[in-house]
Amino acid sequence: LADSLATVITIDPQIAIENWTSLGKKLMGKSTHVRNVGIAPNDVILLNYPPKGNEKAIGLDFRTVPKQYRTVLKARQLQDVFLSGPLELVQGGMAVIARFPVFNDYPQNKDYWGSISVVIDYQSLMRVSGFSALSNAPIAIRGVDAEGDNGEVFFGDKQIFQNADFTTSINIPNGEWIVGAQFDRGVPLNLSRQLLALRIGLISLGLLIFAAVFALWRSYRVVRRFAHEDELTGLYNRRYTMNHLNQLTAGSYKRQSFAVLNIDLNGFKAVNDTYGHEAGDQLLKLVANEILNGVRMTDVVARVGGDEFIVIMHRVKHEDSAQRLADSLRQKIEHRVLHWGTATIQPSLSIGVAVFNASEHTVKDVLIRADEAMYRDKAQQRTS
Structure with a gap:
């Protein structure tokens, strides 16, 4: 890539x-x-x-x-x-x-x-397509800057379009070119053969x-998409997440608060070992979809590691508000099950919450605090 x-x-x-x-x-x-x-x-x-x-x-x-x-x-x-x-x-x-x-x-x-x-190379396109050989024929093409009928004529005589026997379009990215032709009846070649030759030229030009x-x-x-997307889940990846966090802490965005949820899927290795990696992949997809459906459309959801997810919740100023959202998300996801063969796999999450405040924290600080909070939550679940 x-x-x-x-x-x-x-x-x-x-x-x-x-x-x-x-x-x-x-x-x-x-x-x-x-x-x-x-x-x-x-x-x-x-x-x-x-x-x-x-x-x-x-x-x-x-x-x-x-x-x-x-x-x-x-x-x-x-x-x-x-x-x-x-x-x-x-x-x-x-x-x-x-x-x-x-x-x-x-x-x-x-x-x-x-x-x-x-x-x-325009000349190369026209030459290989065969249109250059038709330079003296009554053929014209219009549509400079992909503007179709509204574009200027760039090949042939523009008068041809006033009395064209044949017009067609060549579709190009986000626009089209229009071809017009008049058949020279003085040439010893019947109209059907002229039309066929023209169509072959059009097809060649379009393909070129x-x-x-x-x-x-x-x-x-495609590459731009996958450079920022996790291939398995379709969520954003670590690269996109870090870029987004850096943008949130720069310029005019810097005065805005946001919360980070660090979500870890408990017991994921055991799922892979017991049921295989395909089951593990399906569990990751299930959790990813549930996280995505459980947050606001303006929030950013990313998979940043094998079994680790991050949610960036914009315009959240208080940690207790973020914690309530995290608790609601956990309850929703942990009530879902993955049916795998005769087995049922129930996801379990550890979630750490941290709120960014530009006067107190850097991106690194807020990520560390969210990570530490996640491990405290994991330890608490083990002892309870």
Whole structure:
């Protein structure tokens, strides 16, 4: 997963910058038609790979190029990849650009870091799809910046759309291109064969676009998801939890209190030893779902270890309030059972509670206090 540039930037932008050559090379290797890839913190191009031939783009502030900046903002608004162009590059040549927004607080996506631009060679796409050979034919394509019928014509004569014999669309990520054609009846080729040739070209172009973008798109979305998600339970993982806690204790968030519940599943090793790891996995899933259903939608639930969970409860100021919530959660979960073959497995929890107050505690302090409280609860259960 380390080759996901968006993920690396989210976790540590400095690592991405220091390892730019290897990261850029890996990302470019995912698609045949990629010309170069660049990163733009705060929407100013800092690095391009390969550097040769792309020197003129370094330092470009997208805000000074309104047409490009509009598509950068569109990707940010969508919180997803957006296909920009075809357009003329600052460093020369025509390209279609896949814009990938990067946020420091994924998946909340409120703290914007900047963008990744994957530059796809437009001429290469058109040549391999066969459209370049049709440059003198009565064919046109419109939809610059994925705007379909509302977009400018970028291939052929725009007059073709005024009296087109045939129109169709090419679906691209978060938009479409529109193709129009007039059949040249002076050419000794019947209309059905012309239509067939056009459709083959359209299919080829559509496939090439998705071949160029889809691997990057899928990597971006799937890898970003799993970089912050526990694969077994679907809850957030330790990485996401620590990032979120650090955000809660920085800037404007710092004045807000929150509670941390450290939840440990008692006797989990015995379940694995007695019934097998598959039973243990099912028990973890059951507990994870019950925790998730037992807290507010605004709370964060994470699996941070083999049998350890953390709940971050926002806007909780008093420890007794957090303890009541913890007791209610424990009662709810411990009344559930997992039926495994002829056996019934009943979960048992140890829960530690700590409330963060910015004037008194750091993230490390509140986690230590929650952990210590959890072990006190575990010891008390053993003696009772």
